Amino acid sequence: MSNLENTILVDLARKLFRGCTNFHIEPDSVKLMTWSWQELFVDLTLRSPVIRKYPISTELSRIFLKKLINCIEPVQEVHDNLYAELCRAMNNSAIEDYCYRHYVISNDLNNIITMKETKNMVVNGTTGMRTWEAALMLSDWILCNKELFSSKDVLELGSGIGFxxxxxxxxxxxxxxxxxxxHEDVLQVLCENVDINFPSHCKNRSSDGTTYELDNVSRVDVMMLDWNEMTDLPNKRPDVILGADIVYDPSILKPLCNVLQIFCDRKNDVNIYIASIIRNELTFESFLQVLETYNFHCEKLMQPTNAHIEWDHTHINRCLLKIMRK
Ligand SMILES: C[S@@+](CC[C@H](N)C(=O)[O-])C[C@H]1O[C@@H](n2cnc3c(N)ncnc32)[C@H](O)[C@@H]1O
Known part of the structure; x- marks a missing residue:
């Protein structure tokens, strides 16, 4: 397979894996989607062991396959396996509360983060049951700056399902x-996602939460932390604090800053990184003002665009803040 054919395959697979149906295929690219290309595409995606084990939404794969077949049909013979997969998706009309999305890291189809999540914005009163664009943006930046996290104790606030x-x-x-x-339900799905992505681990549950001993990292903890419950903060002294899409509710800005303050009181030189999609300018401005009153200094960081992870960088209003004590 040529480099170009491979690039087209990986690009489309990446979109299918994360349930993205908003794609455009150039006419020149369709010419390269030969019979053997199509067969390989199905084998590496819908028939791959990881997708068999953790299926993507049938609704999204139906839309994706219809669109792909519509592009190929006028130019090439469509492979039976593409039709077979479309039929399979069409015959499955079960209501999907949850599905799996797979996020390809650094264009390597063997390097995937699999997430159990919903397609809905809000479930059971929480926004935490899906992966938000800010989490992808922050993770992309983290992968460009790995050295800032190596051998560090990291605390994530409002982790949602954990991407x-x-x-x-x-x-x-x-x-x-x-x-x-x-949110209890969010923490439960978060634990499932840790289980999926670290199949070999040693897990302990206690009243404090769930602890995973992993191969490449000393430990991962999943814990309840409500910014409104200051009496119950985990007994941690992180070097770095992270948050993705946690600045959206004006009523939690002060509680959130209280939490940041407490952890910064416990340890000097804590670095805080918060990624936001700014849906409401006023709320974000208020956050900056509250940070100021808590004596925090903010720096806006440059965000990479799809360096390691594909995310929608067309959001005009987004911001990655580095926050430190003055
Ligand atoms: C928009 S979601 C972002 C989830 C995840 N960080 C992401 O970007 O995909 C906001 C998260 O903040 C959590 N959250 C909201 N209020 C909170 C509070 N008072 N204490 C702790 N977490 C809170 C929600 O449960 C939810 O998981």
Missing amino acids: TGITLAKFCEPKSVTMTDC
Whole structure:
């Protein structure tokens, strides 16, 4: 297979894996989607062991395959396996509360983070049940700056189902990663996602949360941490604090800053990185003002665009902040 054919295959596979149906194929590329290319595409995606074990949404694969077949049909003979997979997706009409999305890291189809998640914005009153664009943006930046996390104790606030913390634990060799959230259901799915992405681990449950002893990192903890419950903060002294898409509710800005302050009181020189998609300028401005009143200094960092992880960088309003004590 030529480099170009391989690039087209990986690019489309990446989109299918993460359930993205918004793709465009150039007419010149369709010419390269020969019978054998199509066969390989199905084998490496829908019939791959990881997708068989953790299937992507049938609704999204149906849309994806219809679109792909529509592109190929006028130019090439469509492979039976593509039709077979489309039929399979069409025959499965089960309602999907959850599905799996697979995020390809650094264009390597063998390097995948698999996430159990929903397609919905809000489930059971929480926004934490899906991976948000800010988590992808922050993780992309983390993978460009691995040295900042190597051998460090890292705490993530509002982890949701865990994409950022799992990526960090898998690729950056931190000393420990503590992933936290305030919602019981979210923490449960987060634990499932740690199980999926670190199949060989030693797991212990206690009243403090769940601890995983991993191969490449000393430990991963999954814990309840509610910014409104200051009495119950984990007994941790992180070097780095992370948060993706946690600045959206004006009522939690002060509680969030209280938490940052407490951890910065416990240890000097804590570096805090918060990634945001700015849906409401006023809320984000208020956050910057509250940080100022807590004596924090902010620096806006340059964000990579799809250096290691594909994310939608067309959001005009996004920001990656480095926050430190003045
Ligand atoms: C928009 S989601 C972002 C999830 C994840 N970081 C991501 O970007 O994919 C916001 C997360 O913050 C959590 N959260 C909201 N209020 C919180 C609070 N008071 N304490 C702790 N976590 C909170 C929610 O449960 C949810 O998981």
